[in-house]
Amino acid sequence: MKITVVGAGAVGASCAEYIAIKNFASEVVLLDIKEDYAEGKAMDLMQTASLNGFDTKITGSTNDYSKTAGSDIAVITSGIPRKPGMTREELIGINAGIVKEVSSNIIKHSPDVTIIVVSNPMDTMTYLVHKTTDLPKNRIIGMGGALDSARFKYRLAEALEAPISDVDGMVIGGHSDKGMVPLTRLATRNSVLVSEFISEDRLSQVSEDTKVGGATLTKMLGTSAWYAPGAAVSGLVQAIACDQKKIFPCSTLLDGEYGLNDLCIGVPVVLGKGGIEKIVEIKLDEAEMNKLKESAEGVKKTNGLLEL
Ligand SMILES: NC(=O)c1ccc[n+]([C@@H]2O[C@H](COP(=O)([O-])OP(=O)(O)OC[C@H]3O[C@@H](n4cnc5c(N)ncnc54)[C@H](O)[C@@H]3O)[C@@H](O)[C@H]2O)c1
Numbered sequence: 001m002k003i004t005v006v007g008a009g010a011v012g013a014s015c016a017e018y019i020a021i022k023n024f025a026s027e028v029v030l031l032d033i034k035e036d037y038a039e040g041k042a043m044d045l046m047q048t049a050s051l052n053g054f055d056t057k058i059t060g061s062t063n064d065y066s067k068t069a070g071s072d073i074a075v076i077t078s079g080i081p082r083k084p085g086m087t088r089e090e091l092i093g094i095n096a097g098i099v100k101e102v103s104s105n106i107i108k109h110s111p112d113v114t115i116i117v118v119s120n121p122m123d124t125m126t127y128l129v130h131k132t133t134d135l136p137k138n139r140i141i142g143m144g145g146a147l148d149s150a151r152f153k154y155r156l157a158e159a160l161e162a163p164i165s166d167v168d169g170m171v172i173g174g175h176s177d178k179g180m181v182p183l184t185r186l187a188t189r190n191s192v193l194v195s196e197f198i199s200e201d202r203l204s205q206v207s208e209d210t211k212v213g214g215a216t217l218t219k220m221l222g223t224s225a226w227y228a229p230g231a232a233v234s235g236l237v238q239a240i241a242c243d244q245k246k247i248f249p250c251s252t253l254l255d256g257e258y259g260l261n262d263l264c265i266g267v268p269v270v271l272g273k274g275g276i277e278k279i280v281e282i283k284l285d286e287a288e289m290n291k292l293k294e295s296a297e298g299v300k301k302t303n304g305l306l307e308l
Contacts, residue, residue, distance in 0.1 A: 001025045001241045004068040004110070006102050007078035008038035008060065010223065011118060014230025015075055015237075017045055020056040022234060024242055029068050031061045033078070038062060071110040073237055075143075076129075078102050079119035081224040088120040088176055088214075089302050096306060099125045100132050107133055114139040114275040116236055117251070118229065122175045124302045126251045126264040131308050138275040142251025144175025145266035147232040149249060151213035152182045155206045156189075159198050166190050172249050172266050173295035177215055181291045182207045186282075239271035252276050258289075260296050263303060 003019060005012045008030040016028050032038040042060030049055070061067040068074065079095035082088060099119050106113055115135065117126040126142030129135070148171035157164040169187035173179050184203045187194045195203065209216075217225040239246040250269045254260040257279050258267060268280040284292065 001073075002027045002029070002071045003237060003241070004029045004031060004071040004074040004106065004113075006031045006074065006076050006106065007119070008032035008034075008041045009077065010081070010226035011229045011233070012075070012077040013041045013045070014226040015077065015118075015233040016041070016058055016230075017048075018231050018234035019237055020045060020049070020054045020058055021052050022238055023054045023056060024238055025056050028056055028058045029061060029071070030058065031063065031065070031068060033063050035062050036060075065105045065109045068106060069109040071106070071113050073114050073116065073240055074106045074110065075116045075118060075233055075237065076102055076106075076125075077118045077233075079125075082120065082218055084219045084222065086218075088122070089124075091120045092124060092302065092305055095119045095121075095125060096128055099128055103129045103133055107135065114141065114240055116233060117142045118233055120175070121302050123179075123251045123264050123266070123299045124306065127253070127299075127303050128306055128308075130253050130264065131306075137253045137255075138277065140253070140264075141236065141269075141271075141276055142175070142264055142266070143229075143233050143236055144251055145171055145249025146235055147229050148175065148180050148182075148210065148213065148266075150228055150232055152187070152206070152210040155209045155213075156187055156194060159202050159206050160189055160194060162189055167194070169194075170249055170268065171210060172268065173292055174265055174299040175251065176295075176298060177212050179295035179298045180211045181288060181295055182210045183288065185285065185288070236271060240273060240275060243273040245270055245272045245277065247271075247280060250276065252279060254279070257281055258284075258292060260293075263296060263299050265292075265296055265299050
């Protein structure tokens with residue numbers, strides 16, 4: 001299993017590290033446009049192998065895509081992150097050009113690849129890859145919901161004063177401060193609906209804190225977060241590489257599902273060796289469906305800024 005991670009910055013390196021530590025891939029190639037940067041990150045990470053006990057080989061490349069040839073999965077994290085006060089949508093001008101060029105270079109050397117898009121605005125960047133490449137739709141996946149759901153579970157556990165492993169919950173919709181739809185009605189603590197334990201007001205606070213999860217960290221760190229994003233990507237990569245058939249909310253091209261068409265937005269999907277093997281249509285109530293539709297309108301507005 002060969003995995004390429006384009007962009008050896010904060011998220012790319014974190015993602016490569018988690019993939020290596022989980023020890024399911026034979027090779028990870030980190031690629032960056034900055035001279036020697038990916039090679040340096042790869043060397044540093046390889047020097048943790050004996051300490052962390054993994055056998056995955058991590059190599060670096062300065063913009064030489066021949067080194068990525070034959071990759072099964074490629075992750076795109078190249079592009080600029082937001083600074084405090086910025087929205088993800090404001091990154092479109094620079095990141096669209098980068099994502100378009102990077103995806104075309106990856107496919108040239110790995111025609112059977114499955115691409116996971118991370119660069120923001122992620123739903124629009126995922127749509128861009130659909131529009132500008134010939135890859136089948138099951139092999140283009142946007143990562144946002146897996147991270148947003150992890151942040152949701154963190155906030156739920158905090159409110160419930162429970163261990164995170166005791167809670168479950170999912171965030172669907174667009175990967176943006178306004179567009180996320182945390183499914184509070186369906187969230188559980190060890191199979192019991194969380195509404196049995198906390199008030200509606202506290203649950204809406206959890207929902208609001210989840211939606212601004214990224215912005216909160218960007219303000220604290222001066223740039224966007226990387227540990228949880230890297231871990232979330234590694235979860236998707238592992239589900240595909242190990243054919244786990246796990247459900248994650250991912251950004252995928254919709255063709256009538258949830259009454260939506262011609263956009264990529266976060267909905268639950270089954271991930272396995274075929275990439276997105278199934279889009280899962282859960283029964284939403286009217287309020288949840290309205291929020292998803294509103295979120296879709298926001299994503300479409302950002303898609304409209306693309307020069308296709
Ligand atoms: N989808 C999500 O949930 C999520 C979460 C966190 C961050 N992000 C996004 O991921 C992206 C990366 O964030 P980061 O914090 O790692 O940024 P970063 O600046 O630390 O790293 C980005 C890297 O991309 C490289 N790069 C730029 N242009 C390139 C090109 N043409 N080819 C190869 N490499 C190139 C840069 O040299 C840099 O090393 C941002 O767009 C950020 O908004 C998305």
